[in-house]
Amino acid sequence: MKSELGSSVRVALLGCGTVGGGVLRLLRDNGSVLFPRIGAPIEVTHVLVQNLDKPRVPECKREWLTTDPDVIFNDEKVDVVLEVMGGEQPAWSYIERALEGGKAAVTANKLLIAKHGPALVARAIAKGTDLAFEASVGGGIPIIRTLREALSSDSVSSVHAILNGTSNYILTRMRDAGLSFSVALKEAQDLGYAEADPTLDVDGHDAAQKLIVMAMLAFAAQVDTTKMVVEGIRSLDEADFAFAERFGFTLKHLGIGHDRGEKVELRVHPALVRKNSVLANVDGVLNGMFVMGRALGPCLLVGRGAGDMPTAVSVVADLVDVARARIEGQPGLMTRGIQLKQRGLLPQDDVVTRYYLRFDVGDHPGVIGTIASALGAEGVSIEQMVQEGRADGEGGAVPVCIITHVSKEGAVRRAIAAIEKQPFLRGRPRLLRIEEV
């Protein structure tokens, strides 16, 4: 499997959209820098596309183009495939075929790694080749590399991450410009930061996929995440931002993971973080990953979580690694270090944190006492409570906002269930978690 030193590393690109075009541009512009890091030149041999006649970036040579995947997978001289097409299929089967044939694979596909990462890693290890996926999380931010290599001598106790640029942009605009969710979303769509169908982004699914990929490396964890809490940002409104501001917080959409012994705690939802937190100023379309290492202490990485060139930078950085391993005659060494264990998900009721609760209530005497008693009955103690005579609730409701001390989520939920039966309640109570990060 070892190429001759000096012989080139042959690369096939699967897909040639914006990220693929960026990859070709970086390879052309930086060949002289990449060579000494790899020990051999990179040679693009194939670019798999659906349409031969579609216009491509000038760096894409016509003779590389093919619509036939077999040409690539049957060519023993292809060392590495770079999957930048996205989606589950045919990307999944392409990567499987590549690994099966002993080729190394680099992918930017978060969906694929979140769903099939452990099996694909196992396949790569069994075949003695590499699977690299830096670009699947956080675009150009070297979070995967940091977890895999910089922390190779440490263990991670927790991660708190802003993983979706679209949601972060919307929350930033809601906070700074006082926009409603729908107006901020429209603005994000007009700017190209949000899709026409924004579900994947604003409902937390995109962030959830990235958190699952991070958990693989941070906690060496393969977790059944079917019961993972995944909440988006659609229901947040101006009153939440006003209360957050008043209590000294800002609202961020976070993917959160904790190593909890046998179990792993994973959850995705909007949260209140202190305004002086290092995550508080990670605004607009930026992503940020805050990692707590047991020996390292806190480590934050911030950058563009999406975009063709940042993502291409990560794809090429991975290519350098796998190409180098191959040239050295040690394919698979990068991937061999990923050791996954099946671990259970901590039930959400067992999560312990502080809570922001908001009840929109009819303004009757005794309401505050009833709410406080319901919380007290479940052992949830109140740190602050504010009732404001605001008129923007429905049906003349006023919001009562509560910050709890550290509590178990199950107890908080039971108290909320009791309060929900009260006739003074207008609309659904709001539960947001407060994260010290």
Next chain:
Amino acid sequence: MKSELGSSVRVALLGCGTVGGGVLRLLRDNGSVLFPRIGAPIEVTHVLVQNLDKPRVPECKREWLTTDPDVIFNDEKVDVVLEVMGGEQPAWSYIERALEGGKAAVTANKLLIAKHGPALVARAIAKGTDLAFEASVGGGIPIIRTLREALSSDSVSSVHAILNGTSNYILTRMRDAGLSFSVALKEAQDLGYAEADPTLDVDGHDAAQKLIVMAMLAFAAQVDTTKMVVEGIRSLDEADFAFAERFGFTLKHLGIGHDRGEKVELRVHPALVRKNSVLANVDGVLNGMFVMGRALGPCLLVGRGAGDMPTAVSVVADLVDVARARIEGQPGLMTRGIQLKQRGLLPQDDVVTRYYLRFDVGDHPGVIGTIASALGAEGVSIEQMVQEGRADGEGGAVPVCIITHVSKEGAVRRAIAAIEKQPFLRGRPRLLRIEEV
């Protein structure tokens, strides 16, 4: 030079203080994780100390201890030396001897890399071995790795970095608690964050060394830095913090680098950064490096810049890399990618940024006009000017504070020189730079 796969990588530790003890602890605790990443076990063979009888961490075995460096450098079986003793000598000659003998070297020594890094890198490349120095900048923050590997396919246009935890702690306390410099310094000393002689930290020299190391990797630059501007934080006072706050800024001590074509711009000084900047909340003893990649865009790394365990994490991460390269029979590949060019330093007069100027003046009519005219005569235009009837200047002086538009530093300095001749001036004018980051 290639070890047999499965044979161990033999490591000698030079020094066994707090960082060395941390390294031994990590190697003991994480051997099972390190093995698959390296492809071989790590075996500590020697620990060079000055005193055999001094108490050591329990992870340090008595039989490893030696006071004789020759035992290590004459032992062909030693693959890697880890230099965690600090200082210029004998660390410098030890690393030279190690590289000369074809051993790989890992160092946490910023002084050594800043002064002799290019020569040591050249020596390592000539000898076909590796020199790694992640721990020399930013403790546990993977900044060197990020510049060398994650950005291997990109080029860096600028860096803005909080590189000294002591200065950052003092500035944070001056801002948040209203302390004077001397009281905040005393507090930092009491907490163990500052040395009895704080010169290296608070006068900017420590940050300057780290910036020079970063510039080697960020700009592939070997620069004569004898004329580099290095300013510390001693002269900042409450009035500066009050004005910064008023204009929407916070004061940070920064190491700044820009790729300016033929030249490199490097400077170390306190600066005003916007309160909503991602660097603004990097407070206390934290360090933060903001890197702008041409393809990547912005990337910020934050973490503990010092401390035994964070630094040990970086030393062991480097050890994993050089050990792996050695086991693979490819020693030197990591270092070979560092390609340094001699580049000139941009003269400070040619630096272009915005400026905060403060003149403590006797409160006479016409003062403002004279100052404004002097700036105007040099083509420096004023964005904001504030005069406050404050009594805390000396001799009844009131501070006049000016924010300029983007200007050349030479022009600003000429204007200040003209203003300094005016009889109304009390004390030295203050020039601080404003950084958009």
